[in-house]
Amino acid sequence: MDGRSRAVWHWFRRPLPTLSARLTRVGVVIVAIYGLLAVVMPLLVASGWLPDPNSGLENPAFAAPSMAHWCGTDRLGRDVCVRTMAGAGVALQVVAVAVAMALVVGVPLGMVSGYMGGPIDRLMVLLMDTLYTLPLLLLAVVMAFLLGRSLINAALALCVVYIPQY
Numbered sequence: 001m002d003g004r005s006r007a008v009w010h011w012f013r014r015p016l017p018t019l020s021a022r023l024t025r026v027g028v029v030i031v032a033i034y035g036l037l038a039v040v041m042p043l044l045v046a047s048g049w050l051p052d053p054n055s056g057l058e059n060p061a062f063a064a065p066s067m068a069h070w071c072g073t074d075r076l077g078r079d080v081c082v083r084t085m086a087g088a089g090v091a092l093q094v095v096a097v098a099v100a101m102a103l104v105v106g107v108p109l110g111m112v113s114g115y116m117g118g119p120i121d122r123l124m125v126l127l128m129d130t131l132y133t134l135p136l137l138l139l140a141v142v143m144a145f146l147l148g149r150s151l152i153n154a155a156l157a158l159c160v161v162y163i164p165q166y
Contacts, residue, residue, distance in 0.1 A: 038089040045086070051079055053086035094151055098158035105159065106166025128164040136161045 044050045056076035063073040071081035113124035131139075143157035 034088060035092065037085055038092040041085050041089055045082075050082050050085075053078065053083040090151070094154050094158065097152070097155040098162060101155060101159040102162035103166055106163040109163070110166060131160070131164045 041050070045052055056074075056078035059069065059073045059077035059079065061073060061075050061077050063069055063077075065072045069079045069081065071079070071084065074080055074083075109124060113121045140157045140161045143160060144154050147153035147156060
């Protein structure tokens, strides 16, 4: 093992004194598994280890969970577990783009507000407080509906919700 992998292994093996540290470790493992699944899923489908998430009608509709279909099949005969895993990659892409766009918009707004001060600062605070008063999930859903169906539009809808945090 090289030095870096020893450091990572040591981080997982050291005793944890607090509940917070234990929960942090569990959270890091869950996020790592989710990210790994999102990255590896297209490779598993392309290599034939997993069925295509969009192919259906060759499996029985509404099949119960089994070894062949861990979560069963839907009304079109598509494997529910494979479709859920494929959705992880799409969700990760949308969230990454939304956070990046919110960062690109929110940080300059905050910098201008802090540097200029005065009425510009008060206006920015008023706008951000107005965004905070709205139900964020409902705002994102309505914006996604108004913008239309695409990954970029979903990311734009989430971007508006994330801007006040930056």
